[in-house]
Amino acid sequence: MGTITDPKGLTRRQLLSRSTAAGASFVVGAGFLAAPNAAWAMETTVLKPETFATLVQMARDIYPHDKVGDEFYVMAVKGYDTADAAPGIEAGIAALDAAAQGHGFGGYLDTGWERDRVDILRGMENSAFFQQIRGGLVTGLYNQKAVWPIFGYEGSSFEFGGYIDRGFDDINWL
Amino acid sequence: MTAPFDLTDDSVVVVIGTGAGGGVLANELAQKGVSVVALEAGGRHLPEDFVNDEWASFGQLAWVDPRTTSGDWRVAKDFSGLPAWIVKSVGGTTQHWAGASLRFQDHEWKAATTYGNVQGASLLDWPIDAAEMAPWYSKAEDKLGVTRTGDRPGLPGNNNYKVFEKGAKALGYEQVHTGRMAINSDDNRDRAMCQQTGFCFQGCKWGAKWSAGYVDIPEGEATGNLEVRSQSHVARILHNDAGKVTGVEYFDSDGNLQMQKARVVCVAGNSFESPRMLLNSASSMFPDGLANSSGQVGRNYMRHMTGSVYATFDKPVKMWRGTTMAGIIQDESRHDPSRGFVGGYELETLALGLPFMAAFLDPGAWGREFTSALDAYENMAGMWIVGEDMPQETNRVTLNHDVTDQYGLPVVNVHFDDHPNDIAMRNHAYQQGQAVYDAVGATRTFPTPPYPSTHNLGTNRMSANARDGVVNKWGQTHDIENLFISDGSQFTTGAAENPTLTIVALAIRQADHLASELSKGNL
Numbered sequence: 001m002g003t004i005t006d007p008k009g010l011t012r013r014q015l016l017s018r019s020t021a022a023g024a025s026f027v028v029g030a031g032f033l034a035a036p037n038a039a040w041a042m043e044t045t046v047l048k049p050e051t052f053a054t055l056v057q058m059a060r061d062i063y064p065h066d067k068v069g070d071e072f073y074v075m076a077v078k079g080y081d082t083a084d085a086a087p088g089i090e091a092g093i094a095a096l097d098a099a100a101q102g103h104g105f106g107g108y109l110d111t112g113w114e115r116d117r118v119d120i121l122r123g124m125e126n127s128a129f130f131q132q133i134r135g136g137l138v139t140g141l142y143n144q145k146a147v148w149p150i151f152g153y154e155g156s157s158f159e160f161g162g163y164i165d166r167g168f169d170d171i172n173w174l
Numbered sequence: 175m176t177a178p179f180d181l182t183d184d185s186v187v188v189v190i191g192t193g194a195g196g197g198v199l200a201n202e203l204a205q206k207g208v209s210v211v212a213l214e215a216g217g218r219h220l221p222e223d224f225v226n227d228e229w230a231s232f233g234q235l236a237w238v239d240p241r242t243t244s245g246d247w248r249v250a251k252d253f254s255g256l257p258a259w260i261v262k263s264v265g266g267t268t269q270h271w272a273g274a275s276l277r278f279q280d281h282e283w284k285a286a287t288t289y290g291n292v293q294g295a296s297l298l299d300w301p302i303d304a305a306e307m308a309p310w311y312s313k314a315e316d317k318l319g320v321t322r323t324g325d326r327p328g329l330p331g332n333n334n335y336k337v338f339e340k341g342a343k344a345l346g347y348e349q350v351h352t353g354r355m356a357i358n359s360d361d362n363r364d365r366a367m368c369q370q371t372g373f374c375f376q377g378c379k380w381g382a383k384w385s386a387g388y389v390d391i392p393e394g395e396a397t398g399n400l401e402v403r404s405q406s407h408v409a410r411i412l413h414n415d416a417g418k419v420t421g422v423e424y425f426d427s428d429g430n431l432q433m434q435k436a437r438v439v440c441v442a443g444n445s446f447e448s449p450r451m452l453l454n455s456a457s458s459m460f461p462d463g464l465a466n467s468s469g470q471v472g473r474n475y476m477r478h479m480t481g482s483v484y485a486t487f488d489k490p491v492k493m494w495r496g497t498t499m500a501g502i503i504q505d506e507s508r509h510d511p512s513r514g515f516v517g518g519y520e521l522e523t524l525a526l527g528l529p530f531m532a533a534f535l536d537p538g539a540w541g542r543e544f545t546s547a548l549d550a551y552e553n554m555a556g557m558w559i560v561g562e563d564m565p566q567e568t569n570r571v572t573l574n575h576d577v578t579d580q581y582g583l584p585v586v587n588v589h590f591d592d593h594p595n596d597i598a599m600r601n602h603a604y605q606q607g608q609a610v611y612d613a614v615g616a617t618r619t620f621p622t623p624p625y626p627s628t629h630n631l632g633t634n635r636m637s638a639n640a641r642d643g644v645v646n647k648w649g650q651t652h653d654i655e656n657l658f659i660s661d662g663s664q665f666t667t668g669a670a671e672n673p674t675l676t677i678v679a680l681a682i683r684q685a686d687h688l689a690s691e692l693s694k695g696n697l
Binding site: 138139142148156158159167 | 225226227228229330331332333336337340368369370371372373379380489490491492494495496527528529531532533538540541542544545548549551552614
């Protein structure tokens, strides 16, 4: 992939460097996002790529789990990349960037520390946009079966005969 | 005549709802040779249909028709459109319940006498008492196969119980065990033995837990005296000029309005739908709704004082493994006003899977205080608090004419304000629950707010005097002799115990009375 210029005139390299500064790990191009380690990749169809990258960062800042990879946060919010949802998301992320500018940053992804982004989010946590994203994440993130093993949760057990012979009372430290 | 019955057959008893009240009543009547048509809003879901998946199961079983909320209870803020977590299915909420089966304590039948004047509370003694109910409780325990009653052994303790028990004993609690549960603890019964699968709330795939849906309903149908019409949503109950009910209008599974004639109608749709049906049946003769001359229909809504305590430890617990609620501390269920409140509460083990923990641990919370708790999910233990809440006239179910359901019927608004006694009891229970886990070395504890209500009580309460309630000691409405209430909405007060066993005992007793009255030609 060559250097791709995003709508604001930033080069892909600049975008990548900006994202990295914010702790995100996206390679962002025109309509295309990927993790540098190739753990995931997706093309946005309606949302601007930088909007989506900011949304993923916002998702992680709302429910930060350092042991949960970006691909799960991407999965949790990719449903907003539709013609119906996108205008509200673009407006919400624009408001988020404006709030970041009010805190002295160039945009939400230009912040350095999580605490700066949390401060920005606290200031808009009662907004419909924030609540839409937070509420959607409760199921969008935590109801992904692939995310459960990261938390040790074992999911369905009936097909394994329950736990009667598989450690329902195996606690050994009491 | 045997099932199926004709719409014009006015000899049948129509039972509305097939849960702990209606499902048991329908079966018990059928066993006694009474012809019964049971109308159930939900569909049929048998053990093979259940899924070990919290949200998928919720989508399969939960009653999610629109409702609205008001009042200062936190549920109105966190889950404004979902005041209750109850089930729309043949078998009702007995598909979802945890199985805890406790008798009321003797004094709880006489709450007004025992607790005295509690400001703002509309306490009333039940018109029945412990001696009256004892034989019916025994029948209910046998029907449900309740552990630690009869010759039935207790369930083994799972990991979550072991943490809970050790903390309880460290605090000096003495009434600590794996509960009296309607879950088979051995292989010598007609239902399977508990396989410690977890997912009790999602419907027991082994059928080890009692549910009216796959126990009582098939038993009743086998007699030829019971016809269950599922996906049949009742719109209103009809009456004649003499003020007796004559039939029930309902939307069938195709959405067509039907009318089933009836000799007797028994309403068992839970504490929201039962008063809703009575209120939606208002007529020129009964402008305030059926059986509502007292103005008490929909009032005194109770939901139990609830909450949860979760705790994290430095080592794994894996609380989700095994029976969801087989563990109880009963020491705090006594009435002891020196604690700063009347009535008492039970502490019962409870586990949620990761998806529901994320939704219910601290609804609306975000950021690392919240997510670090979930990071320790594997090391988490949990308990539920269930205590007696105060009936209040202003806690009530009313029709919300601004919102209609898929049939165009006004939905209910559920208004609830916590009583100061509820708040004092909850705070005490949070402290005790946290102390239980601190005694085992908890690294953090979480006083978790109430979930949408599963124990929905009152709203058609039982009273000796017609001016104080909606039904008499048989569940028969004071106003209309062939209209009965057969669910938890009859409860005069809530007591500290999980209500299902009492609902079942009342239904068995009501069936006995109804069959007797029918055979005497009194109805």
